Amino acid sequence: MLGYILKRIFQLIPALLLVSVASFSIIYFAPGDPAETLMTGPDGNVNPKSVEEFRTKMGLDKPLHIQYLIWLNNVVHGNFGYSYRTEKPVFDHIKTSFGATFKLAVVSLIISLIISIPLGIISAIKHNSGLDISCMVGASLGVSMPNFWLGLLLMLLFGIYLDWLPVAGYGTGGDLEHIILPALTLGTGSAAVTARLMRSSMLEVLGQDYILTARAKGVPEWMVIGKHALKNALIPFVTMVGLNFGYLLNGSVVVETIFGWPGIGRLIVDSINMRDYMMVQGCMVFVALLFVTVNLVVDISYRYLDPRIRYEKA
Amino acid sequence: MNLLEIIDLKTHFPTSNGLVKAVDTIDMSISEQETFGLIGETGCGKSVLGHSIIRLLQSDTVMKGKIIYKGKNLLEISEAEMRNIRGEEIAMILQNPTTSLNPVITVGEQIAEAIRLHQRLNKKDAKQKAIEMLEAVRIPSPSQRANEYPHEFSGGMKQRVMIAMGLACDPALVIADEPTKGLDVTIKIQIVELMKEVTAQKAMLLITHDLGVASEMCDRIALMYAGELVEYASVIEIFENPLHPYTIGFLDSLPGRGLVPIPGMSPSLIDLPDGCRFHPRCSHVMEICRQKHPGMTEMKDGHFVRCFHA
Amino acid sequence: MKKHNNPFMDNIRRLSDSRPATVGAIIIMLLCFIAVFAPQLSPNNPTTACLEDRLISPLTVPEYPLGTDHLGRCVLSRLLYGARISLIVGIIVVGISAMIGIALGVISGYYGGGIDAVIMRFVDATLSFPSIFLAVTIAGLLGRGLPSVIIALIVVDWTAYARISRGSVLSLKETEFVESARSLGASDCYIMTRHILPNIIGPVIVIGTLGMAYVILSAAALSFLGFGPQPPTPEWGAMLNAGRMYMRTEPYLTIIPGIAIMVMVLAFNLLGDGLRDILDPKKTVIE
Numbered sequence: 001m002l003g004y005i006l007k008r009i010f011q012l013i014p015a016l017l018l019v020s021v022a023s024f025s026i027i028y029f030a031p032g033d034p035a036e037t038l039m040t041g042p043d044g045n046v047n048p049k050s051v052e053e054f055r056t057k058m059g060l061d062k063p064l065h066i067q068y069l070i071w072l073n074n075v076v077h078g079n080f081g082y083s084y085r086t087e088k089p090v091f092d093h094i095k096t097s098f099g100a101t102f103k104l105a106v107v108s109l110i111i112s113l114i115i116s117i118p119l120g121i122i123s124a125i126k127h128n129s130g131l132d133i134s135c136m137v138g139a140s141l142g143v144s145m146p147n148f149w150l151g152l153l154l155m156l157l158f159g160i161y162l163d164w165l166p167v168a169g170y171g172t173g174g175d176l177e178h179i180i181l182p183a184l185t186l187g188t189g190s191a192a193v194t195a196r197l198m199r200s201s202m203l204e205v206l207g208q209d210y211i212l213t214a215r216a217k218g219v220p221e222w223m224v225i226g227k228h229a230l231k232n233a234l235i236p237f238v239t240m241v242g243l244n245f246g247y248l249l250n251g252s253v254v255v256e257t258i259f260g261w262p263g264i265g266r267l268i269v270d271s272i273n274m275r276d277y278m279m280v281q282g283c284m285v286f287v288a289l290l291f292v293t294v295n296l297v298v299d300i301s302y303r304y305l306d307p308r309i310r311y312e313k314a
Numbered sequence: 315m316n317l318l319e320i321i322d323l324k325t326h327f328p329t330s331n332g333l334v335k336a337v338d339t340i341d342m343s344i345s346e347q348e349t350f351g352l353i354g355e356t357g358c359g360k361s362v363l364g365h366s367i368i369r370l371l372q373s374d375t376v377m378k379g380k381i382i383y384k385g386k387n388l389l390e391i392s393e394a395e396m397r398n399i400r401g402e403e404i405a406m407i408l409q410n411p412t413t414s415l416n417p418v419i420t421v422g423e424q425i426a427e428a429i430r431l432h433q434r435l436n437k438k439d440a441k442q443k444a445i446e447m448l449e450a451v452r453i454p455s456p457s458q459r460a461n462e463y464p465h466e467f468s469g470g471m472k473q474r475v476m477i478a479m480g481l482a483c484d485p486a487l488v489i490a491d492e493p494t495k496g497l498d499v500t501i502k503i504q505i506v507e508l509m510k511e512v513t514a515q516k517a518m519l520l521i522t523h524d525l526g527v528a529s530e531m532c533d534r535i536a537l538m539y540a541g542e543l544v545e546y547a548s549v550i551e552i553f554e555n556p557l558h559p560y561t562i563g564f565l566d567s568l569p570g571r572g573l574v575p576i577p578g579m580s581p582s583l584i585d586l587p588d589g590c591r592f593h594p595r596c597s598h599v600m601e602i603c604r605q606k607h608p609g610m611t612e613m614k615d616g617h618f619v620r621c622f623h624a
Numbered sequence: 625m626k627k628h629n630n631p632f633m634d635n636i637r638r639l640s641d642s643r644p645a646t647v648g649a650i651i652i653m654l655l656c657f658i659a660v661f662a663p664q665l666s667p668n669n670p671t672t673a674c675l676e677d678r679l680i681s682p683l684t685v686p687e688y689p690l691g692t693d694h695l696g697r698c699v700l701s702r703l704l705y706g707a708r709i710s711l712i713v714g715i716i717v718v719g720i721s722a723m724i725g726i727a728l729g730v731i732s733g734y735y736g737g738g739i740d741a742v743i744m745r746f747v748d749a750t751l752s753f754p755s756i757f758l759a760v761t762i763a764g765l766l767g768r769g770l771p772s773v774i775i776a777l778i779v780v781d782w783t784a785y786a787r788i789s790r791g792s793v794l795s796l797k798e799t800e801f802v803e804s805a806r807s808l809g810a811s812d813c814y815i816m817t818r819h820i821l822p823n824i825i826g827p828v829i830v831i832g833t834l835g836m837a838y839v840i841l842s843a844a845a846l847s848f849l850g851f852g853p854q855p856p857t858p859e860w861g862a863m864l865n866a867g868r869m870y871m872r873t874e875p876y877l878t879i880i881p882g883i884a885i886m887v888m889v890l891a892f893n894l895l896g897d898g899l900r901d902i903l904d905p906k907k908t909v910i911e
Contacts, residue, residue, distance in 0.1 A: 014741075015748035022749065029765045140644070140897075144890035146841055146861075148848050149882030152868060156875055209413040215370055216408060217428040217479065218401035231418045250756040254845050268757060269849055272764030280761055288752045307463040308417055 005300055012292060019292075020075070023285045024068050030277040080282035085274050090282035093267060098286070100170065101256070101263030104186065105248045107179050111187030112194055112244060119191075120198025121233075124206060125225065135195065142192025148254045151185040155258070168260040182259040186251045190244045197240045202233045235306050242298030246291065316343040317487060317517045318367070322379035325359075325366045332584040336362035338541035339379075341610070344487065349518040351532035351549075353525060353564070355580050359541045360521050361409070364489045367519070368400050383487070402432040405485040409492035411472035415464035422448070422460025425479045432483045447478040451508060470501035477509060487517045494527050506530050525568055529553060534616075537561050540581050540591040543610070547617035557613060557624040559596045590622070598623045638902045645898020651891035659708040668698035670705040671856040682876050693863070693877055694870055695856075702858035703884055709859050710888055713770065713843045714836045717777045722832055724778070725785025726824065730816055732786065733793030744790070747783045755780045759842060763851040770853045773846050777839050784831050792824040826903040834896035837889045844885050860885050 036046055055061045059070055074081070080090035119139075123132040158181060159167035171178035205211065206229055214228040215221075252265035260266070264283060271279035325337035336359040344350045354360045365371050367381055369388065381388040383404065388396065400406070408414040416424060425444035429435055435443065441460070448456035451474040464472060473493060480488055493509060494502045509518075510531055522528055528535055529549055536546035537560060545558040556562045563576035578595035581587050587594055593603040602622050610620045639645050658665060667689065674696035682691040682699070690699040732743040750758070759776040766772035796802055796819070805815050846852050847861030855862070860881040867877025 012748075014745045015752055018745055018749035019752045026761065026765065031765070031767065140890060140893060141886070144837065144841070144886050144893050146844055146848075146864075146882060146885050146889070148845060148861075149864060149878075149885065152864070152871065152878050153882070156871060156878065160872055209408060209410060210416040212370060213408050213414045213424075213476075213479075214416070214427075216368060216400055216406040218397045218399070218431055219427065220397060220431075228416050228419070232416070235418070246754055249754045253756045253760060254849065257849060265757075268760060272760065273850070280764070284753065284757065284761055287754055287757050291754050292752050306418065308465045 001300075001304070004303065005296075008296060008299065012296070016288075016292065019288045020072055020285065021068070023281050023288070024071055026281045026284065027277050028064075030275070030280075075285060080285065081278045083271075083276055083279045085271075085276045085279070090279050093279060094264065094282055094286050097262060097264040097267040098290075100261060101249075101252050101265060104179060104182055104252065104256070104261060104263060105245070107183040108186035108190065108248050108251075109241070109244060111183055112190040112248075113241070115188065115191035116194035116198055117237075120195045121202055121225065121230070123195070123199045124202035127203060132199075136199070139192040139196045142188060143196075145189065145192075147185055147189045147251050148258055150189065151182065151255050151258045154181050154185055168258070170260065170262050178259075178261075182255050182261050185255050185259075186248055189251060190247045193247060194240055194244055197243075198233070198237060201236045201240075202229060205229045205233045208232070235302065238302050238305060239298055242294060245294050245298075249287065249291065315346055316382075317346045317348075317384065318519075319343040319382040320367070320379070321382065323363070323366060323381060324378040325362055325371065325375060327372055327375040329584075334583045335541050335586060336583050337366055338583075338586070340538075340541075340543055342536060342543060342546070344517050344519060346486070346517055347515060348534065349513065349520060349532045351520045351522065351528035351535040352538055353522060353528055353535060354538035355523060357580055357583070358538045359583060360538045361491055363538070364406065364491050364519060364521050367489060368404050368406055369396055370400070370406070398432070401428045401485070402483045403485055404487045404489065405480040405483065407476050407480040407488065407490040407493055409495055411476045412464075412469065414476060415472060417464055420461050420463055421467065421475050424464075425460075425475070425482050428479060428482050444478075444482065447482050448475070450481070450512060451475070451478040453478075470497055470505065473497065473501075473505055474508065477505075477512065481512055481516075485516065487519065488513055489519045489521070491521045492523070493520070494522065494524060502527070525564065537564065540586055541583055542591065543618075543620070544592065545617075545619045545621075547614075551614070551617050555614075555617070557617070557619040558592075558621045559598050559623065560592050563595075590620075596623075635902055639898055642898040642901065644894040645901075648891045648894030648896075648898065651887060652895060655707050655711065655888055655891065658704055659711045662704045662708050666698070666701035666704050668701045670697060670701040670858040673697055673856070679870065679874050681874070682880070690880060691874075691876060693866065697856070697858075699863075699877070699880060702863060703860070703880065705858040706860040706863065706881070706884065707888070709770070709853065709857065710840050710843065710885070713774060713777075714840045714892075716774055717781055717839045717843070718832050718835045721778050721781035721835070722785045722828060725782040725787075726789045726821075726828060728782070729786035729789025730793050730820060730824070733790035734797065734812065734816060734820070740790075743786065747786055750779065750783050756842065756845065759846060760849065760851065763846055768851055768854055770857070770859075773843050773852050776846065776851075777842055780842070781835060781839060784835065785828060788827045788831055789824050792827060793820055796820055796823055830896060830900045830903055833892055833899055837892035837896060840892065841885065841889050 036051055059067055062070070071081075078091055080094065082088065083090050083093060086093070119135050123135045126132050155167050158165045165177055165181055167181075169178055211224060211228055214224045219228070249265075252261075252263055253269060254265070255261070256263040256266035257269050264287065268280060268283040271277070271283065320340055320342050323337055323340045324335070326333050326335050328334075338359075340363060342350075352360050352363065362371070366377060367383075367388065369377070371377075377389055379389070383399070388399070391399075415421070422441060422444045425447055426437075426440040429440040429443050430437070433440075433443075445456045445460050448460055453459050453471060453474055459467075464475070467475060477493070480490070490509065494505055497505060506527055518531075520528060520531055532549055534546060534548055535552045536543045537552075537558065538544070539560050545552070545556070545561045547555075552561065553565070556565055560576070563574075566572055566574040567576060576595060581591060581594070588607075589605050590596070590603040590608050593599045596603065600622060606622075608620050608622050610618050612618050613624060639649070667687065674692070676696065677685075677688065677692050678694055678696035680688050680692045680696075682689065684691070688698050688700070690703065692698055693702070728743050732740040759773075759780050762776035762779055763772040766775060802815060802819050805819055810818075843852065844859075844861030844864075847859045848865045850862075850865065852862055853859045855866075863881040864878060864885075867874070867881065871878050
């Protein structure tokens with residue numbers, strides 16, 4: 001198992017190096033010379049001397065590959081540079097924003113799983129029934145619905161017409177009443193994806209011979225479903241939760257922007273709009289690392305949960 | 315005394331291609347401690363008959379007739395009552411142990427589960443009983459193997475686990491569906507010996523297409539063709555005095571008897587031939603065979619056959 | 625039942641057996657019709673502002689069946705022209721992504737070795753970024769507008785085709801018909817175009833149809849965030865974003881473009897799911 005983990009991490013290295021090159025080059029693809037952009041005074045005048053000083057200070061006068069190595073070394077040590085806009089360390093911004101995104105993602109994930117697991121299971125058990133068909137129609141609609149639109153509709157209904165919940169904002173550190181609407185927006189979208197996957201996973205398991213064996217033993221139906229079937233159906237489900245994480249992270253870009261949630265999705269959109277490319281770069285490196293790590297963890301736990309694979313290389 | 319009596323049983327289920335008449339009128343009985351062999355080609359409905367007895371079929375299946383077990387009609391009792399009979403009174407050893415064992419539950423737990431459900435033992439005692447069962451089916455170091463998962467067992471060992479699971483609650487009747495399918499010859503002999511030993515005091519319905527295995531284990535043998543029985547008698551009668559052309563053909567296809575296959579293919583259970591269901595493949599076919607469906611007649615004491623020619 | 629010997633007709637028949645896929649296909653045809661004939665179907669010019677007629681509610685004035693926006697532009701006309709933009713973006717992105725992805729995937733799977741490793745590391749690297757983050761950043765760097773959205777989505781989208789083509793090639797490479805073609809002295813190029821391409825077309829059609837749904841949705845999201853076509857272009861995501869300002873008083877400006885996006889995305893999803901069911905070799909129906 002440890003060997004497998006190390007092998008997987010080792011395999012990731014080339015792709016991560018490409019990721020770092022891509023992220024590094026953001027600054028150079030960005031319109032305008034970063035030094036000039038930064039050293040432009042409030043009156044719009046550029047002092048050539050301070051631009052030169054800034055270049056030397058930031059190492060921008062060195063050859064590109066040296067700059068890259070310096071940058072990579074800094075990133076590895078957790079130094080993502082300084083925001084053009086606030087002049088504070090990029091990493092500090094990311095940490096704060098990620099806290100907010102993480103909170104939103106966890107609540108959304110809980111909402112998503114509460115909706116999708118029971119619906120997926122019931123749809124599979126009552127295969128082709130009216131309930132199954134309506135669940136799947138609902139899931140198709142959910143998958144196809146733009147999350148920014150769903151968010152606005154929820155805002156319209158609960159924030160404006162019913163006036164139960166605040167339309168946007170973070171409240172005091174992301175309190176419950178502020179988190180409900182964005183989390184519901186993200187959660188229902190991902191529930192649609194997950195319920196379909198849960199259903200197909202459960203349907204496949206229910207057709208297996210060992211389900212018949214359990215029934216032949218006189219195991220009551222609720223235990224056949226809850227123990228024999230679910231244990232198998234949940235193995236691919238772990239992967240689904242991992243996929244869900246990708247969905248939630250992607251969804252955060254739009255949903256956080258709509259609801260004014262100060263997370264990493266909104267941070268990157270704002271930073272692009274403000275031309276704070278140092279921040280954009282930091283965010284990209286961070287989300288990529290996060291994404292890769294989550295996928296790795298999902299892959300490993302998938303192997304750990306399935307005894308057939310768990311012992312393969314032991 | 316008959317332990318199980320099947321009267322006029324029909325088991326039909328709908329599919330997208332039409333109604334499958336998997337069991338189309340079967341009458342048979344099994345007495346206590348008897349081993350009854352049910353022989354037939356793939357797709358003749360013999361597994362469905364086995365599943366019908368404990369009502370282990372898809373929910374839209376239609377069953378008609380009676381299945382009398384210890385004086386009770388199993389087709390009339392509730393699902394809860396049926397559940398108490400499954401595993402406890404009538405156990406089923408399903409075919410293909412590789413797919414019939416749950417891959418994510420330990421072997422010991424899969425056996426202990428049935429014991430806990432039916433005998434109300436606590437977790438520890440049930441586990442102990444499961445280990446004893448593994449020992450009874452000659453699995454070495456059973457207390458350690460009980461904690462392992464099915465994929466850690468070989469094919470023959472998995473079949474032993476299936477047998478242990480079936481016998482765990484000491485049922486009166488065991489339905490064994492192709493217990494030797496896919497096993498090497500040497501392993502097959504071991505499993506046959508083991509099953510003879512552990513089911514000596516029990517009634518058994520052995521479903522197989524292997525006449526050799528059936529002759530080793532059974533007291534009586536029935537041949538099933540296209541949803542119905544065509545001949546049944548004691549093992550000796552079947553081998554020495556077969557009457558139905560299908561039985562004769564089946565015997566001739568054995569390796570020891572010339573390996574002559576029966577020409578043609580078994581009919582689809584959706585679209586059964588008129589008259590005698592075997593007539594399209596029969597070498598003795600007469601005009602009446604095409605017109606009328608033959609009934610079951612007793613030719614000798616306890617030797618029944620469904621054929622106009624016999 | 626009469627059996628079709630033509631596999632194409634057979635697939636069409638099986639597809640029409642699936643009600644969701646049929647519904648999807650019909651909606652797509654309808655949307656294509658709307659996109660082509662948008663100028664004829666539109667009651668008004670979609671970009672002409674008329675400030676006297678601003679913020680008219682739907683179903684009140686016959687001249688503007690779905691009302692007008694904050695600049696007095698006809699919502700229905702903008703909606704019809706918007707179908708054009710969404711479909712064109714989808715077709716361009718999916719078409720180019722598929723071409724790039726198939727080419728790289730086939731080369732990668734066919735030759736293996738170093739070139740395979742390089743291409744696949746690029747795929748891995750692309751997939752290391754959450755797709756919307758990547759698309760937003762690229763679109764942001766390239767500057768606002770439709771071309772940036774298209775380029776950003778191609779960068780995100782090509783990997784799916786590369787992976788599926790590579791996988792298919794790997795499994796086909798060892799098959800007898802490719803082996804025999806090779807032993808007869810067929811060139812690599814000939815084998816790839818004549819033997820391998822026809823066999824990967826099925827999965828590519830499935831991914832492409834579902835990809836249309838994904839691309840249309842993502843393009844709308846990018847426009848909604850302000851990275852897409854600039855005013856007065858009638859793009860659905862941008863319409864939604866503009867309508868948002870008037871959500872309290874004129875909610876229809878938010879609701880109507882959203883329905884349009886959902887219907888188009890849903891249609892491609894339904895058709896894609898239906899195609900997957902019939903083209904997936906694992907699910908082939910035995911007749």
